[in-house]
Amino acid sequence: MRCAEIREYIFAFLDNELDAPLSMEFQRHVDSCHTCAQEVEIEWAVKKQLVETLTASSDADLIDDRELCSALVRSSLPRAIRTLLPRRLVAPLALAAVIAMAFITWFSLPRTGQDGVDARLASLVVVDFQHFVDEGSELQIASSDRDDVSRWLFDKTTVAVSLPSLSDSRFELLGGRKCKIDGKPAAFAIYETNGSPISLVALNAADAPVGWCDSGDPIGGHVRATAFDGYTVLTLHRGSLLFAAVSTLPQEEFSQLLMEMDIAHEGN
Amino acid sequence: MHETEESFLRFVRPLQLRLHSVGRRYVAHTQDVHDLLQETLLRAWRAYSPSLEREYTPAWLFVIMRNVAVDWQRTSGRRIKLVSISDGELTELSAAEPGEPFAEFPVMDESRFREFLDDRIAAALDELNPTFREVLVLSVAGGLSYREIAEVLGRPVGTVMSSMARARRALREKLVSFCTTKSPVREHQS
Numbered sequence: 527m528r529c530a531e532i533r534e535y536i537f538a539f540l541d542n543e544l545d546a547p548l549s550m551e552f553q554r555h556v557d558s559c560h561t562c563a564q565e566v567e568i569e570w571a572v573k574k575q576l577v578e579t580l581t582a583s584s585d586a587d588l589i590d591d592r593e594l595c596s597a598l599v600r601s602s603l604p605r606a607i608r609t610l611l612p613r614r615l616v617a618p619l620a621l622a623a624v625i626a627m628a629f630i631t632w633f634s635l636p637r638t639g640q641d642g643v644d645a646r647l648a649s650l651v652v653v654d655f656q657h658f659v660d661e662g663s664e665l666q667i668a669s670s671d672r673d674d675v676s677r678w679l680f681d682k683t684t685v686a687v688s689l690p691s692l693s694d695s696r697f698e699l700l701g702g703r704k705c706k707i708d709g710k711p712a713a714f715a716i717y718e719t720n721g722s723p724i725s726l727v728a729l730n731a732a733d734a735p736v737g738w739c740d741s742g743d744p745i746g747g748h749v750r751a752t753a754f755d756g757y758t759v760l761t762l763h764r765g766s767l768l769f770a771a772v773s774t775l776p777q778e779e780f781s782q783l784l785m786e787m788d789i790a791h792e793g794n
Numbered sequence: 795m796h797e798t799e800e801s802f803l804r805f806v807r808p809l810q811l812r813l814h815s816v817g818r819r820y821v822a823h824t825q826d827v828h829d830l831l832q833e834t835l836l837r838a839w840r841a842y843s844p845s846l847e848r849e850y851t852p853a854w855l856f857v858i859m860r861n862v863a864v865d866w867q868r869t870s871g872r873r874i875k876l877v878s879i880s881d882g883e884l885t886e887l888s889a890a891e892p893g894e895p896f897a898e899f900p901v902m903d904e905s906r907f908r909e910f911l912d913d914r915i916a917a918a919l920d921e922l923n924p925t926f927r928e929v930l931v932l933s934v935a936g937g938l939s940y941r942e943i944a945e946v947l948g949r950p951v952g953t954v955m956s957s958m959a960r961a962r963r964a965l966r967e968k969l970v971s972f973c974t975t976k977s978p979v980r981e982h983q984s
Contacts, residue, residue, distance in 0.1 A: 530893030530894075531893065533893050533894065533895065533896065534893050534959070537958055537959050537962045538940075538955060538958070538959075541933060541940070541958070543939065543940050543955070565896060568896075568899065568907075569962070569966075571907065571908060571911060572911060572915070572962075572965070572966065572969070573934070575908070575911040575912060575915045576915060576919070576930065576934045577934050577935075578912075579912075579915050579916050579919070580815055580819070580919075580931060580934050580935035581811075581812075581815045581934070581935055582815075587814050587827070587828075588810045588811065588814060588831075589810065589828070589831060589832055589835065591803055591807070594803065594806075594832075594835060595799055595803070597832060597835075597836060598799055598802070598835075598836070598839050756796070756797055756798055756844075774796055774798075
């Protein structure tokens with residue numbers, strides 16, 4: 527290797543980017559050439575000083591886990607939704623329980639049989655939730671008026687859903703959009719508390735494929751729960767509608783809160 | 795803490811210091827570094843899937859940080875020290891050919907030389923062309939390989955290697971130019 531080649535490869539050598547044969551050849555020349563050895567020494571000193579200068583950040587400059595987690599949770603909502611929200615201080619568990627309790631007391635019809643969550647139903651509603659929360663799909667109606675949103679959803683999807691009214695003012699209905707579950711029209715509504723979103727999907731039970739109601743753990747009343755891909759899915763089959771609520775709350779907490787809460791609300 | 799969040803934090807936690815070191819060089823005001831870092835991590839979070847945890851690389855985060863800086867440069871009032879130039883422009887930037895002799899420092903002893911570098915290297919870096927500076931910063935502060943830098947900049951690896959050599963030569967020329975305006979020569983200890 528000649529001195530001109532040393533000058534060509536010197537920086538890659540110092541950055542450990544030369545392959546082994548070339549690196550050995552480089553080192554062999556430097557070991558026998560005083561001028562090139564000096565150049566390597568100079569460039570090594572320059573690089574060492576660069577490292578010291580550029581990596582002077584300390585741990586105090588960084589974002590600690592707690593601050594980052596808080597930001598991650600807040601950022602889980604699309605920007606369009608965040609602009610509607612004042613900050614909430616209440617644990618998101620309460621909202622999940624409110625929705626579940628609304629299901630139970632909202633419909634007074636007798637049970638039609640053991641219903642459960644089929645994994646496919648859970649996967650479809652979770653994917654829908656993810657598309658909305660993670661990819662920022664827009665709501666088609668942004669409103670906290672349950673009657674307005676219910677009317678809009680019925681008009682667009684033919685799903686005769688009447689969204690529950692929530693007596694607790696800490697939680698807010700954000701709006702809704704039409705969607706499709708297994709190719710069938712469905713109504714999608716989103717709620718929020720303390721930066722945590724919860725979706726509620728309703729579809730006509732007649733559109734639900736056979737076999738969608740054969741799994742899931744009963745947690746009280748007519749509600750069943752399934753954990754899917756890190757999400758909790760609550761379902762309820764009432765009358766002509768099949769409901770599925772999705773959140774990131776752990777199933778145990780979701781179920782526990784459901785049992786403990788006693789929420790009064792208006793019926794249909 | 796949710797499993798997804800834990801997985802994400804496990805990935806980003808060891809890289810934050812490197813991201814911060816690079817981010818400091820992207821923004822004109824130090825108070826913007828925290829925002830740049832946070833926006834980078836939030837964008838990464840939104841795109842993060844724990845099932846793909848093993849496929850995420852440090853370069854992915856640096857790509858996101860660079861994109862945030864580019865967006866800020868285009869749309870916000872924040873001053874960004876970043877310029878994207880084409881490969882053609884890159885080859886025209888001043889620097890000697892790869893094999894040519896380096897600019898020569900005046901003779902000085904080792905401790906004096908280190909003192910000189912400590913004193914002047916930040917200024918020399920700031921006077922470099924932004925593209926040269928970025929390549930150096932990604933390598934030295936970001937700890938990225940040439941291949942990872944190529945991924946971040948969207949350039950071929952060969953271009954990165956060439957840019958790195960040109961950047962280091964330009965830095966040296968700048969340092970040498972500082973010497974000619976400075977102190978007397980001292981004997982070099984061999």
